[in-house]
Amino acid sequence: MAAGRPPTMRDVAAHAGVSVSTVSRVVNAERYVDAATREKVEASVAALGFLRNESARTLRPGQRTATVALVVEDLTNPFSAELAHGVELVAAAAGYVVLLLSTGRDAAGERDEVREQEIVAELLRRRVDGVLVVPGADDAAGRYAALAERAPVVFVDRLPRGVRGDVVLLDNAGGSRRLTGWLVDRGHRRIAYVGGDRRSGPGAKRYSGFRAALKAVGVPEHRELLRFGRRSSEEARTATGELLALPDPPTAVFCDNNRMTVGALLAVHRAGADVVVAGFDHVELAEVLVDRVALVTYDPVDVGRRAAGLLVERLAGADVAPRKITVPVELAEFGNR
Amino acid sequence: MAAGRPPTMRDVAAHAGVSVSTVSRVVNAERYVDAATREKVEASVAALGFLRNESARTLRPGQRTATVALVVEDLTNPFSAELAHGVELVAAAAGYVVLLLSTGRDAAGERDEVREQEIVAELLRRRVDGVLVVPGADDAAGRYAALAERAPVVFVDRLPRGVRGDVVLLDNAGGSRRLTGWLVDRGHRRIAYVGGDRRSGPGAKRYSGFRAALKAVGVPEHRELLRFGRRSSEEARTATGELLALPDPPTAVFCDNNRMTVGALLAVHRAGADVVVAGFDHVELAEVLVDRVALVTYDPVDVGRRAAGLLVERLAGADVAPRKITVPVELAEFGNR
DNA sequence: CTGAAAGCGCTTACAG
DNA sequence: CTGAAAGCGCTTACAG
Numbered sequence: 244m245a246a247g248r249p250p251t252m253r254d255v256a257a258h259a260g261v262s263v264s265t266v267s268r269v270v271n272a273e274r275y276v277d278a279a280t281r282e283k284v285e286a287s288v289a290a291l292g293f294l295r296n297e298s299a300r301t302l303r304p305g306q307r308t309a310t311v312a313l314v315v316e317d318l319t320n321p322f323s324a325e326l327a328h329g330v331e332l333v334a335a336a337a338g339y340v341v342l343l344l345s346t347g348r349d350a351a352g353e354r355d356e357v358r359e360q361e362i363v364a365e366l367l368r369r370r371v372d373g374v375l376v377v378p379g380a381d382d383a384a385g386r387y388a389a390l391a392e393r394a395p396v397v398f399v400d401r402l403p404r405g406v407r408g409d410v411v412l413l414d415n416a417g418g419s420r421r422l423t424g425w426l427v428d429r430g431h432r433r434i435a436y437v438g439g440d441r442r443s444g445p446g447a448k449r450y451s452g453f454r455a456a457l458k459a460v461g462v463p464e465h466r467e468l469l470r471f472g473r474r475s476s477e478e479a480r481t482a483t484g485e486l487l488a489l490p491d492p493p494t495a496v497f498c499d500n501n502r503m504t505v506g507a508l509l510a511v512h513r514a515g516a517d518v519v520v521a522g523f524d525h526v527e528l529a530e531v532l533v534d535r536v537a538l539v540t541y542d543p544v545d546v547g548r549r550a551a552g553l554l555v556e557r558l559a560g561a562d563v564a565p566r567k568i569t570v571p572v573e574l575a576e577f578g579n580r
Numbered sequence: 581m582a583a584g585r586p587p588t589m590r591d592v593a594a595h596a597g598v599s600v601s602t603v604s605r606v607v608n609a610e611r612y613v614d615a616a617t618r619e620k621v622e623a624s625v626a627a628l629g630f631l632r633n634e635s636a637r638t639l640r641p642g643q644r645t646a647t648v649a650l651v652v653e654d655l656t657n658p659f660s661a662e663l664a665h666g667v668e669l670v671a672a673a674a675g676y677v678v679l680l681l682s683t684g685r686d687a688a689g690e691r692d693e694v695r696e697q698e699i700v701a702e703l704l705r706r707r708v709d710g711v712l713v714v715p716g717a718d719d720a721a722g723r724y725a726a727l728a729e730r731a732p733v734v735f736v737d738r739l740p741r742g743v744r745g746d747v748v749l750l751d752n753a754g755g756s757r758r759l760t761g762w763l764v765d766r767g768h769r770r771i772a773y774v775g776g777d778r779r780s781g782p783g784a785k786r787y788s789g790f791r792a793a794l795k796a797v798g799v800p801e802h803r804e805l806l807r808f809g810r811r812s813s814e815e816a817r818t819a820t821g822e823l824l825a826l827p828d829p830p831t832a833v834f835c836d837n838n839r840m841t842v843g844a845l846l847a848v849h850r851a852g853a854d855v856v857v858a859g860f861d862h863v864e865l866a867e868v869l870v871d872r873v874a875l876v877t878y879d880p881v882d883v884g885r886r887a888a889g890l891l892v893e894r895l896a897g898a899d900v901a902p903r904k905i906t907v908p909v910e911l912a913e914f915g916n917r
Numbered sequence: 918c919t920g921a922a923a924g925c926g927c928t929t930a931c932a933g
Numbered sequence: 934c935t936g937a938a939a940g941c942g943c944t945t946a947c948a949g
Binding site for chain 2: 292296298301304308318324325327332342343344345364365367368369389393505509527528532544
């Protein structure tokens with residue numbers, strides 16, 4: 244398991260009978276190396292199983308670590324996982340390796356700011372070339388500003404206030420508007436809303452799209468049908484159950500994200516209620532659960548690919564103003580009825 | 581964005597009026613530093629925003645990179661994603677950072693051995709302290725042997741032939757046996773099998789558990805009811821559809837993994853067939869789709885935690901024979917009937 | 918085309 | 934308790 248120290252360029256040089264500089268040139272595929280010399284060195288590299296120590300290379304000023312970091316809250320979320328996959332694809336193709344860090348939540352479900360600070364310091368210590376962040380909140384400015392000063396940062400899904408950086412967002416407001424419009428077009432007037440945080444980030448945009456769509460056609464928003472701050476599918480199920488039990492229940496439920504949709508689907512299915520479920524994010528098997536479902540979907544892998552693309556461009560020297568990409572979303576309709 | 585070179589220990593030393601050695605001692609929290617000196621240095625560290633260059637530290641022989649790598653085939657798979665989360669939790673707690681690499685598959689769905697070789701080389705170049713691998717095949721020996729010689733490797737989900745290393749497996753055979761037994765106990769005699777590769781890895785164990793359970797109670801295996809080599813839920817759905825259309829259809833379908841289960845659930849649901857679905861892996865909402873379902877479940881996050889735990893122990897110096905952990909699985913039963 | 922030498926930012930014996 | 938010096942494994946001007 245511990246097989247001595249790995250061979251160094253010095254070992255290769257000795258083996259090939261050349262200088263260390265020459266080995267370096269060969270390893271770096273530089274020009275101006277005699278073909279015969281090159282072959283000799285390559286033979287020694289192979290014979291010794293030499294692999295250049297990247298830490299040593301990196302030490303020289305101007306040298307890159309060829310490392311990018313991806314900071315997410317929780318990889319358990321399918322959005323983050325697929326995003327990470329897209330990031331890895333593009334990063335690897337461009338010669339970067341991905342460092343994965345999750346910020347997590349503390350026991351109370353609150354953001355762990357100490358951990359976030361520590362992550363930022365760690366990335367700085369490791370001199371990563373660039374960072375992709377899916378921020379947990381809009382107020383992360385202070386935390387990521389120090390990072391953004393030293394390395395390009397691309398934000399995904401939300402842009403913290405006051406930080407400079409490229410950003411990749413979903414068309415949250417537009418998607419919500421279309422989804423709500425779809426319900427209204429089908430005659431729904433009492434539409435419930437089950438969601439998480441309505442104050443910031445994607446949740447805020449989704450709620451604003453919902454309101455805008457209702458307002459545009461003069462359909463009233465019923466305050467008693469709005470449920471915010473739900474964090475899990477269980478909480479969404481309970482909330483939806485309560486809504487269905489109302490004297491004048493909704494005819495449709497708008498769900499803010501996939502956990503909300505899962506909860507709502509369960510509640511509607513169990514109640515055997517004649518209610519349409521409309522949700523943001525893809526939910527597997529949704530269509531067979533409830534008579535009629537509409538979902539706003541998009542490809543998280545693509546979000547990751549685009550975000551990594553922006554970062555790679557920055558690292559390649561694109562010296563332009565911060566850019567913003569809005570990934571389009573699609574409305575998919577399912578149902579037996 | 582590019583704010584000059586970051587401060588070095590030399591800058592801190594000058595600022596604090598001490599030597600570089602002293603700065604190093606303070607930064608490394610060594611003893612034998614005068615309290616006043618320490619404070620002075622800490623003040624300078626803070627003033628300059630010094631963060632020790634980890635590449636430079638690493639260069640010294642015997643110094644660790646505090647980096648572990650996780651190699652998976654595809655993070656899109658929820659198993660890998662949750663596993664990665666478990667790994668990250670334990671690694672971070674132990675002071676390691678996680679490098680994420682996916683091997684992927686080529687266009688034809690075949691393993692990309694060149695990419696795997698390149699990943700191994702990359703990890704060696706970066707001098708990672710240890711590696712967690714979810715191998716794509718049993719014959720990966722040659723590929724990971726070079727790695728295992730230089731750094732501890734923990735294999736997850738399958739152990740390639742001929743490689744030394746710790747391994748964390750699921751109780752595949754046991755889970756399959758119980759699941760099959762559950763079906764037999766309920767009177768099923770014509771049980772279909774829909775699965776992927778039956779030759780190696782988890783698939784082989786699951787199939788052998790299935791056979792063993794049938795054999796134990798003298799229930800015959802019906803060759804016309806076995807479908808292997810299915811790779812997606814679509815392929816599983818088609819296969820299940822065919823099985824249901826047989827003149828003498830099965831009364832239950834055993835599914836090898838979650839994609840198979842999703843496909844089978846859809847097929848049974850659409851056909852309105854009175855068939856029980858039994859599957860390995862958790863499937864969200866499975867219970868509301870089909871009248872009766874049994875699933876073998878486990879916690880992939882826990883698998884990741886345990887694998888990372890083994891690795892961290894190795895890195896802490898545990899010099900013991902290769903260890904094997906088998907993560908238990910649970911049988912969960914759902915249904916309206 | 919090739920080599921000797923300096924230097925990247927740290928850590929670590931070795932003195933004191 | 935503190936500092937001067939050597940050295941980790943590379944890269945890169947500078948000569949030749």
